[in-house]
Amino acid sequence: MEARPERPAARMTAAPAGNTPVVNRQPSSSRAATPPEAADASGAPGGPAAQAPPEPRRRRWWPLAALLVLVVLLGAGARLTWAWLGPSTDPIDRGGPALLRSIHDLSRFQAASGDFQVIVDLEKDAPFLPDAVKGTRTLFVGTGSVDAYVDFGRLAEDAVTVSPDGETVTVRVPRAQLGRTVIDNARSYVVAQRRGLIDRLEEFLSSSPQDQRELYLAAEKKIAEAAAASDLRRRAERNTRAMLEGMLKALGFTTVVVEFADAP
Numbered sequence: 001m002e003a004r005p006e007r008p009a010a011r012m013t014a015a016p017a018g019n020t021p022v023v024n025r026q027p028s029s030s031r032a033a034t035p036p037e038a039a040d041a042s043g044a045p046g047g048p049a050a051q052a053p054p055e056p057r058r059r060r061w062w063p064l065a066a067l068l069v070l071v072v073l074l075g076a077g078a079r080l081t082w083a084w085l086g087p088s089t090d091p092i093d094r095g096g097p098a099l100l101r102s103i104h105d106l107s108r109f110q111a112a113s114g115d116f117q118v119i120v121d122l123e124k125d126a127p128f129l130p131d132a133v134k135g136t137r138t139l140f141v142g143t144g145s146v147d148a149y150v151d152f153g154r155l156a157e158d159a160v161t162v163s164p165d166g167e168t169v170t171v172r173v174p175r176a177q178l179g180r181t182v183i184d185n186a187r188s189y190v191v192a193q194r195r196g197l198i199d200r201l202e203e204f205l206s207s208s209p210q211d212q213r214e215l216y217l218a219a220e221k222k223i224a225e226a227a228a229a230s231d232l233r234r235r236a237e238r239n240t241r242a243m244l245e246g247m248l249k250a251l252g253f254t255t256v257v258v259e260f261a262d263a264p
Helices: 062-085 197-205 213-229 232-250
Strands: 009-013 022-026 108-125 135-151 160-162 168-174 189-195 255-261
Touching: 108 213, 108 232, 135 168, 135 213, 135 232, 168 232, 232 255
Parallel strands: 168 255
Antiparallel strands: 009 022, 108 135, 135 189, 160 168
């Protein structure tokens, strides 16, 4: 069966009074298209309008990135400001030149040297008060050296005797002694320190820095005791004997006798 062509729709327009109405015919293409019935979710016509899928939510990460950049800029600015306005890393010594007070002539033969390291655990407690309130405890590592020497300036007049044939020489020298303990400041340091509340407050209000002289004195005493208990003096006497024998044999003596005696 052939489809009939659609007739053009007729529209009535009002004519002036007393005249016949005029019928205007327009093609169907000019007629407004009626929207088709919306299909529901199952695809059937006439159902409720299908909703469009929601757009994916964009991740708003840019505020976090801006905050991170701001923190980095503030940190860099604070570091540059502190480097510009802060104290200089190189200390400036404004003291005068060293003053030479005296010179001493020495006739010592430094025969041996010992290097020591001690640990000082210095604790100060207050009676009737806990350590958290009043009291200090400091752990200090002290490094120092002690020299052993023989003083040839104390030789007696008859300290050197030669045999009649000139082949044997006898030398009487004092026994070796220990020198003063020298603390190495570059290798001595405080490991840990515990202070009570009152001690911290006193240090904060004090105009002078904390004095560590007591720690160095304690380390110096312990090193001196360790050197006295070691064989440092015996080593110094052995080295002195070897030095005198080599020197006197080079002068032509065949036999060299070195005797160590206590000082008168």
